[in-house]
Amino acid sequence: MAEYKAPLRDMQFNLFELFDYEQHWQSLPPYQDCSRDVAEAIIGECAKFSENVLAPLNQSGDKEGCRWEDGQVFTPKGFKEAYQQYIEAGWPSMEHSPEYGGQGLPSSLGLLLSEIKGTANWSWNMYPGLSHGAMKTLMAHGTEEQKEIYLTKMVSGEWTGTMCLTEAHCGTDLGMLRTKAEPNADGSYSISGTKIFISAGEHDMAENIIHIVLARLPDAPAGTKGISLFIVPKFNVSDSGDIIDRNGVNCGSIEHKMGIHANATCVLNFDNAKGYLIGEPNKGLNAMFTFMNTARLGTALQGVAHAEMGFQKSLEYARERLQMRSLSGPKNPEGPADPIIVHPNVRRMLLTQKAFAEGGRMLINYCGKLVDTIDGGEEDAAKEADQKLAFITPIAKAFLTEVGFESANLGMQCFGGHGYIAEWGAEQNVRDCRISMLYEGTTGIQALDLLGRKVLMSQGEVMKPFTKEIHVFCKENEDNPLVPQLAAANKRWGELTMEIGMKAMDNKDEVGAASVDYLMMSGYITLGYFWALAANKAQAVLDAGTGEEAFYEAKIKTANFYFARILPRIETLATTMVSGADNLLALDSEDFSF
C-alpha cells in the first residue's frame, strides 16, 4: 500500500473547473506566467516528491521522534536528506520574490503544495512551513539590508526560520510577555528571556536558524502595545552573509507531546542574544498580524491534510477487510464475509471524511485566490479580497481543524480495534491532527475573533460580501435541488447574527457564550456553499457530456450526502448558540465540584 497518493484529479477539478484559476492568474500581473501547464507540472513534481520521499518517513519519524542532546536536536532518520533534496529541487523559493532568489509563484499554488507535502508528512513539512512564516515577516517588515543578509539564504533553503511568540505564562495573551530587548551601542539589541513551544526551533537540517522574536524594549508600554519584533540568528552573521559565531540562544529542551513527534517543539533560552529590530519599536504585534491570516490558513490546511490521510487509509481498509454480511443480503457471496464498505455506517464514516477533505480543499482553494489577489491584485480588488479573507480565515482555521479531527477519528474508527494499533497509521493521524485545534489560536480564540472582533465589531458588514455571494449563487441556480436548503441556511446565518448582536448589547458575555457554536455553524454553511457549487459544476459537465461520468456523479452524490447528513448540524447549533450566557455563568467557580 502506498502511504499517500496526492488527490490530483480533485485538485484539478477545484483549480481549473470550479474556480477558474487559469483566468484568475492571467488577471494578476505578477502571476501571468503561471499557466495551467506550469501549475500542473509543479503540482505533479510535488506529488512525486511527497509520495516517494516524505510519506515513507511519516511513520518512522513518529516512532523515532526528535532527540535532544546537550542543546542539539537531531531529527529522525531521513529527514535531513529529504530536506536536502527539497532545497536542491528549489522548492523553498517557490512563492518568494525573485529579488531575493524566489520564483515569484502565487501563494495559492504554495497552499496547494503545502497540502500535498503536509498530508504526506505534517511533521516534516512544519520545518519549511515555519521558515515560510519567518520569510513572510522579513519580507513585509525587514530593512533592505536585513532582507539581503537573511532572506536570500532562507529563500534558497540554506537557512530556516522560526516564530518565537509564546512564553510559559502567556500564549493567547501575548500582552503579558516578558522577554527583554536592551539596546546596544552598535544599534543591535541584547535579547533575554525564555520562549516555549517553538516549532522547528532547533534541528540539524540547516546550517543556521533565523528566529523572529517578540520582546519588550526597556521603555515599552505595558500590554500588547509594548511589544517589538527582532531577528535573532542562531549563528551571528557578517554583513556579507557569512556565519561568524554562535549567538546566545540555546535550546533548553524539547517537549514530549501527543503527536507530531518528528517536529521539534523547543524551549529556547535567550541569554543576551544579539538581535536586530524589525519594523518600528512597539509595533511588533501589528507586524505579526499582517500575515496572520495566511499563517492561519496554513493551519486550516492541516484539517484537510488529516481528513484526506484518514480517508485514504480507511477507504483502502474498508474495501479489503471482510467482516459480517450486509443486512440487505450478501454482496460478496463467494467470500467468507462482505467487505465492510457495504455497511451503511462504515459508508457514513467514509463519506463524512470525504465530504470534509474535499469540501475543506475547496474552501482552501477559494481562499488561495483571495491571497493571490491581496498579493498581486489592484488596490481595490486587493482590499476587497483582504476583507473577505479576514472574515473567512477564523472559520477556515477552527472549523477545518475541528472537522479534520472528527474525520481523523472516523478514519481510525473504520479500522475497529486495529485502528488503535500503531502499525496502521490511523492513530498517528489522530494524534498529529490534535494539535491543529490548539496552535495558531485555539478554536475558542478563532471563534471570538470571528464573532466578536470581526462580525459584531463591524455590525455584520464584514460577512456581507460572502453571504451575498452565496445569495447570488442561490438566485442564479434556483433549479439546483440543493439550493433551497442552502438559501435557508444562509438566511438563518444572518438572522442569528442579528439576534446574538442584540443580546451582546446587553451582556458582552453573550459573545463568548455563542461564539464556538456560531463559528461551527458558519463553517457548515460555508462548506454547504462549496458543495452546492461543486454539484452545480458537476451537473453542468454531465449535461454537456463527458467521458468521466463517475467522477462528476461522485461529486453530486457527496454533495447530497453533505446536505442530508452534515448540514443539518446547524439545527442544533442554531438552538444552542442563542440559549444565553446564563446557563454557562450561573455556576460559581468554586461550585464546579464538591
Next chain:
Amino acid sequence: MAEYKAPLRDMQFNLFELFDYEQHWQSLPPYQDCSRDVAEAIIGECAKFSENVLAPLNQSGDKEGCRWEDGQVFTPKGFKEAYQQYIEAGWPSMEHSPEYGGQGLPSSLGLLLSEIKGTANWSWNMYPGLSHGAMKTLMAHGTEEQKEIYLTKMVSGEWTGTMCLTEAHCGTDLGMLRTKAEPNADGSYSISGTKIFISAGEHDMAENIIHIVLARLPDAPAGTKGISLFIVPKFNVSDSGDIIDRNGVNCGSIEHKMGIHANATCVLNFDNAKGYLIGEPNKGLNAMFTFMNTARLGTALQGVAHAEMGFQKSLEYARERLQMRSLSGPKNPEGPADPIIVHPNVRRMLLTQKAFAEGGRMLINYCGKLVDTIDGGEEDAAKEADQKLAFITPIAKAFLTEVGFESANLGMQCFGGHGYIAEWGAEQNVRDCRISMLYEGTTGIQALDLLGRKVLMSQGEVMKPFTKEIHVFCKENEDNPLVPQLAAANKRWGELTMEIGMKAMDNKDEVGAASVDYLMMSGYITLGYFWALAANKAQAVLDAGTGEEAFYEAKIKTANFYFARILPRIETLATTMVSGADNLLALDSEDFSF
C-alpha cells in the same frame, strides 16, 4: 496537585439520595448485609487506595509502558506491588460467591469501585477487570471441579484471567474464527491457533493466568454455531490446584498502541495447549453472551472515567491559569489577567465534561441496580431488570464512550497548547479513552445491537419499560421546568423508532443507516432523564432545607446547562437518522476516490 480525587459526594448523592440504594439492597436477599455504612466504608477505602496507590502510577505507567522479552511481559514499575497490596486487602473477592472465597457484595458496588480504580488508572485496573470477566464466565458455566480448581485462586487474586476471542481476521465477526480444539483421550483438548488483542494476556503480576478461549471442535458446524469455550491455563494445574508445568500458550508479542500503554495487549499463540471445555460443545458464543451486558457496562464506565479525569484536571487548570480579561470586565483586577474559568467558552467546555461525567455516573448507577436485581432478585423482577438492562447496555457502552471521548478532548482543549504536552496528563487521558469506542464492540456494532437486534426485532417492546418510566416521571413532575422538553424528546424517540421501523421493512439497510444517530439520540434522552431526576431531587432537598445549598444548586444548574446546550443535539440527529440509506449507498465502492 493530587492526580485524582474520587467524587465521593456525587456518588453518595446518586446511591443514597437519587436511587435509594439502601432500600434496594435491603430488598434483595443476598445483599441484605450491605448497609449504607458498609458501602461507604468500602468506597472510602477504595478511594484511598486509588488516590494514593493507583493514581500516582498512571502517568509513569503510560510513559514506561509494558516490555516484552522472550515471551515474558514486564509491567511498569510499581504495578506489581500495587497489585500485591490489592489482593492483600481482599479487593478481588468483593463481588464473588462466598462459596469460592468471595465476599458476596453486590455488583452495583463493584461497578462503583471500578469507576474509582479505573479513573485513577485505567490501564492498571484492566488486569483485575479482565480477570473479573473470566471469573464471571467460570462461575456461570464451569463445572464444580473447574470452579474449585480455578475460580478460588482467581477470587483470591493469586491468579488472573483473560478472555480470548479475537483473531487477526475476525473481531466483530467471530463466526469466522479458526482456533482449533482437538479432543484428547483424557477428556481434555489440544488448543491450537493465534489470538490477538488479548488484554492482560501476559504479565508479571500473578503466578498463573487462566485464559478463557473460543475455539472450534473438529466436527463443529461453520459460523457462530460451531464455537466452544475452553479454559487454557498458562501453567497446568493439578487437581489440588498446584502448578505443575508450563502449558503450550505463549505471548508472541505485545502491540504498540495509541494509549493504555501500561496494559499489555498480547498476541497469544496456542500450540497444542491443554484446554478444558466449559459448558456445552458449540454453545461457546452463547455462554459468552450471558455476561456480555455486564462486561459492556464495564467499558461504558470508561467513558465516565475519562470524562471525570479530564474534568478534574481541566477544572484545576482553568481556575489557576491567568489569560485575558473577561469580556464583561475584569474579574481578577488585582492580577495580571483573569483566570480562564471566567470565559464563557471555557465554562462551556467544563460544564460539558461535568454534565457527561455526572450524568454518565447516574446512568451506570441506575444500571447497577438492574444488575443487582438480575443477580439477586426474584425471578420476575430479575427478568424485567434483564430486559431493561439489555436495552440500555448498548446505549451506555457506545454513548458514554463517545461523549467520554468528547469530554476528554474538551478537557485537553481547556489547557490550550499545554494540553498537547505529556506532562499535564490531559493528552494521555484522550489517548487512553480512545480505545473505549472500539473494544467490546465498536459504536457501530452497539448501534446495530440496539436498533436492529433489540428495538426493531422486538417491534419496540424492549424499549417500552424505559420510555414508560420516563413518561411516568414526566407526568408526576409536570411542574418541573425541565419536564416539557424531556417529555417532548421522549415522545419523539418513540415516533422516530416507528418511522425507522417502517422504512426498514422496505430496506434493511435503513437500520444501519439510522443506527448510530439513533443510538446517540437515545443516549442524549436517557441522560436528559437522569439530569431531570437529579434536578428534581435537588429541588426537593432545597425546598425541605439543607446546609449544602451550593451542592444541590449546582445539580440544578448543571441540569439546566444540559437541557439548554446538550439535549438539543437530538434536533439534528432526528433529521439525519431518517434521511435514508440512499445518501450512503448511492456511491459505488470504486467511486469513492479517483
